Amino acid sequence: MQLIKQLSLILVASCLAISPLQAAEEQHDESQAEAKGPHGGILLQQNDATVELQIFEQGVPPEYRAWVTRDGRAVTDDIDLNVQLTRLGGQVDTFDFAYQGDYWLGDGVVTEPHSFDVEVILAMDGKNYRWHWESHEGRTRIAPAIAQKAGITTAVAGPGAIERSLTTYGSLTTAPQQIARIRARFPGVVSQVKVNLGDRVERGDVLAQVESNESLQTYALRAPIDGIVIERRISNGEMAGEQPLFAIADLTTLWAEFKVFPGQRAEVAIAQKVRLKADGIEREGTIRHLLPAPSNAPYTLARVEVDNAEGLLTPGLLVAGDIVVETVEAPLVVDNRALQSFRDWTVVFIQVDDTYEIRPLELGRSDGNLTEVLGGLQAGDRYVVENSYLIKADIEKSGASHDH
Template sequence: MKYRNKLRSIFAAVPLAALLACTAALVVPTLVVASAEEEHGEEHGEHEEERGPNGGRLLEEGDLEVELLISERGGTAELRAWISERGKALTKAGDARLAVELTRLGGKVDRFNFAPADGFWLGKGAVEEPHSFDVKVLLARNAERAEWHYESYEGRVEIASEMAAKVGIKTAATGPGEISQSLTLYGKTALAHGSLSHVRARFPGPIKTVLAEIGDRVRKGQKLAEVESNDSLQVYPITSPIDGLVIDKQASSGEYSGERELFTIANYDQLWAELRLFPSQRGQVARGQKVTLQADGQVVDTQVANLVPGTPGQPFVLVRTPIDNRKISWPPDLMLEGQVLVDHVRVPLLVESRALQPLGDGMVVFVKVGDSYEARPVELGRSDGRVTEVLSGLEVGQRYVTANSYLIKADIEKSGAAHAH
């Protein structure tokens, strides 16, 4: 996985992260980054590196000169070098010996030996992402020896542990785990049986008083109105048969009750989700399977209670799952999505999905070593939304950022340290 696909120098001046300030008053903490020259230039007396005619980093020692470049062609990154002595190009195998060591965050070392190619020297092997390392270059020419050491970092910041804790950066270790495989179904909410009641007068007569209005929450047995019976001329109460909400009222004092519906009471504490299941999906769903419902920005966990036929002529059955609606207050007929858990898959390496951040042309995870955080491009596999399989780019046991990884991404983008060779 690459950020860009073009020729890039391996030794550009890439910022190192230095966390300078963050106050508790900030809603979103800002991590201020210092450049490599600011951190190290004064100590070592270094200046901006020279560039060679091929766009690579120019290294000089006495009469010897090496220009070093990362070249990306066909999706593969390779090391190229041009070697010269007193301005004369050295192009034959016996002219010199060149080797490069790239030490990555965490201590892994990639070694490259060079051989003459078509007008340049080619390092044997591909340079893997990320292109962020401490560099050691070794050149031998007859009895002469030259050695250079550089830092070439990209996507890397330094954050003290105290500050990381203050801004809420958290980490976890990569490792194996289970990914849930789900079937996505769509449907809507429906009232539970017995949750809707239409209230009429038992004995028709004039309505004497009305004690409930639309929107009132009433209890079972609560008085809604009083009616005078035409037969007995006695006033008797009309009460609510269930706990619920008055959603309709057709009663006013002085009117004749007749046999019409005077009140409609609905109890929304318990709803049903009715999800459409088509014949090709039928074999994947059974009673008792876990279901995650999503609607209106809210999530509910439940399970399949039963499967019932749809209305005549419809090519699906309904997967019915109960909903405890007391906290979420969903209305009936709300369109929703259901994820029915149909299987668990064990994978060798996964990360929390919230750890993934888009950077450059792909997705990255930020790996932590000491106080250093570095973007690692990853190739991703299956996901259930909560966790995601990583096919390449990470190793088991590495610590990676889970919470607030966006803060690190923001610093890297601000400092220009994202793949800037």
């Protein structure tokens, strides 16, 4: 955690550091568009021409409105007004204007984020007027070396499979065929017990020595399988008869038995994928069997084989399972780790070279790992996946504005 904090400080410091040349350029660009007009828009002036340009978004999708004057008098016809917005990544949005009785209206929606390089071109009375400035928001720069140290990783947006699942609950158990019970071959006295409960044994290991009552010779009881001793019912000096003396369980594979109730049964089938979680440990498996519940209980048991080669799971643990009942191919998805809240939006941060910027998203279906994107992102966009919160923190620290 301390390392992440340190990297965050380095990241923020590096992104806020700019050269004197950059500072001069930014001041120059902003000076062209810092004045405000009577309608609250950006005031652009050149010789006898003045354009006030505003992004209006009260009760309507964001749209451009403009007021044009020549020598202080309103111009209502015979002009050609054009705005071009160049976004991060090279996309260009173009707006032409028509007079609406009180203002000039741009022909389209100014989509979020309102972060772009702006070029305004006005043709009036045979003269051309041009203004250009940067209007960036939700954007920051991070050197590649700093991004790597901070653990920032990216992915390319594209199609993916959204899985619809239903959640069930059950417990882990051991299959009967994975438990071996060991008895004495001949009745006799146990002269030595070599294992205890919980010991791991391999096939052929000696469990105990028994002295036969008939031959008075000692023979060994050996483990018939690899596994863990889960029962020991004998001690030194006791008589071994027909009762089981040891039980050994192979726990490298367990079984999850989930309760599937009548309202779920129609969607559940053998071979469906299941994502399991028990005691904080996650596994994947498939439904191998569907069995009636014992004692005529009102549910079906869905049995899933669970890999336990590392021995982290034990029989009896409660387990939750998400059974994948439908898979839908979506044309555009993002990794859920990339999603962040920003203002009133859910966003991802796209990357172009060493620049990162918000992309507010319209989202569709989700399965907990991937989420469908309905708008706000393009296939092929590279977006931040891991540690995207560091990008958010840096943008918020820089005081990204939403001022038009």
